[in-house]
Amino acid sequence: xxxxxxxxxxxxxxxxxxxxxxxxxxxxxxxxxxxxxxxxxxxxxxxxxxxxxxxxxxxxxxxxxxxxxxxxxxxxxxxxxxxxxxxxx
Numbered sequence: 001x002x003x004x005x006x007x008x009x010x011x012x013x014x015x016x017x018x019x020x021x022x023x024x025x026x027x028x029x030x031x032x033x034x035x036x037x038x039x040x041x042x043x044x045x046x047x048x049x050x051x052x053x054x055x056x057x058x059x060x061x062x063x064x065x066x067x068x069x070x071x072x073x074x075x076x077x078x079x080x081x082x083x084x085x086x087x088x089x
Contacts, residue, residue: 022089025085025089026086026089029082029085029086032082033078033079033082036075036078036079036082037075040071040072040074040075043068043071044068044071044072048067050067051065051066051067051068052065052066052067053065053066055068055069
């Protein structure tokens with residue numbers, strides 16, 4: 001059972017066939033992408049002890065830090081997974 005089918009069964013939403021499940025799944029994928037992007041931006045903009053040295057200097061106090069690279073990598077991997085799920089429907 002797909003998660004959207006479980007949600008539909010629990011909420012008592014009327015089933016309108018495969019089309020409505022695809023739309024619901026895509027809305028959920030967009031929501032996950034929004035949350036993933038918000039976390040990536042929050043972690044990328046953070047100023048903490050784990051930010052590391054600047055790898056790419058944009059201005060005197062702004063740039064790409066070594067701690068930003070894992071955040072960008074995780075965001076890219078998560079986005080690729082979501083795109084794969086989107087296309088497979």
